Amino acid sequence: MRxxxxxxxxxxxxxxxxxxxxxRVEGYFxxxxxxxxxxxxxxELNGAGTKHVVMSVGDGAIGWQSRRIxxxxxxxxxxxxxxxxxxxxxxxLRQATEVTEALKRDTFERGxxxxxxxxxxxxxxxxxxxxxxxxxxxxxxxxxxxxxFIFTRCGNPKMCPAATQAxxxxxxxxxxxxxLQSVKLITITFDPTYDTPGVLRMYAxxxxxxxxxxxxxxxxxxxxxxxMRHYGILTxxxxxxxxxxxxxxxxxxxxxxxxxREGSTFDPNDxxxxxxxxxxxxxK
Numbered sequence: 001m002r003x004x005x006x007x008x009x010x011x012x013x014x015x016x017x018x019x020x021x022x023x024r025v026e027g028y029f030x031x032x033x034x035x036x037x038x039x040x041x042x043x044e045l046n047g048a049g050t051k052h053v054v055m056s057v058g059d060g061a062i063g064w065q066s067r068r069i070x071x072x073x074x075x076x077x078x079x080x081x082x083x084x085x086x087x088x089x090x091x092x093l094r095q096a097t098e099v100t101e102a103l104k105r106d107t108f109e110r111g112x113x114x115x116x117x118x119x120x121x122x123x124x125x126x127x128x129x130x131x132x133x134x135x136x137x138x139x140x141x142x143x144x145x146x147x148x149f150i151f152t153r154c155g156n157p158k159m160c161p162a163a164t165q166a167x168x169x170x171x172x173x174x175x176x177x178x179x180l181q182s183v184k185l186i187t188i189t190f191d192p193t194y195d196t197p198g199v200l201r202m203y204a205x206x207x208x209x210x211x212x213x214x215x216x217x218x219x220x221x222x223x224x225x226x227x228m229r230h231y232g233i234l235t236x237x238x239x240x241x242x243x244x245x246x247x248x249x250x251x252x253x254x255x256x257x258x259x260x261r262e263g264s265t266f267d268p269n270d271x272x273x274x275x276x277x278x279x280x281x282x283x284k
Contacts, residue, residue: 058198062132099126100223115232127219130200143182145251151191163264185214
């Protein structure tokens with residue numbers, strides 16, 4: 001009986017998965033193979049002490065070649081996966097921190113009424129796109145802009161998926177109108193811990209989004225929390241997911257909020273009519 005118990009215990013142990021070992025590090029991806037989704041990771045740009053890692057499809061598409069990044073290295077089954085990849089460029093981080101702190105002060109000074117009204121300037125921001133590039137508010141000025149918020153793990157087809165489809169239809173319609181080629185779209189995640197640039201790249205590519213016109217943005221969770229308040233986006237967590245409202249905000253070329261449309265969807269033709277008015281009053 002004793003030997004049977006020992007064998008049973010050994011059999012059960014064999015069924016248990018190997019433990020994963022995770023460490024958060026900063027360094028560089030070198031010798032990226034976008035086809036095989038592999039790279040050499042090193043804490044030094046000269047390639048000292050490299051580790052061969054597996055990348056996600058999204059991070060492989062971004063590349064991150066020779067850029068300083070932070071990531072989680074997850075070791076299991078003899079392989080190392082690079083996950084949650086974010087920029088660790090010192091200057092980008094400095095600017096992002098500066099904006100985050102300034103936006104926090106702005107939020108505090110506004111008191112109870114934080115949400116920006118029509119004709120107010122859009123808030124400052126410093127975030128990273130699904131291309132891995134760093135963007136400031138100034139990068140989106142000079143042309144009409146349409147803004148919304150989503151999170152990629154949203155399972156309610158009437159919320160984030162519907163909002164992304166609406167923005168996709170709008171983007172396609174804009175591409176067909178020569179007068180509106182300069183219009184930009186941005187979607188900000190309110191789940192930045194999960195929605196890294198690589199995740200947003202996979203999400204956007206899955207919807208066949210035109211990444212040159214439509215940027216999906218992520219970054220510091222505190223900055224995004226304040227951005228949500230300034231844009232009137234409310235969230236709460238329930239049953240393991242994020243419950244939220246939705247809105248689409250139209251911004252003028254000089255950065256003023258022109259219109260706010262409640263709900264996850266909208267009629268692209270109505271939005272285009274507003275955008276055409278903005279283009280007409282701001283000829284290049």
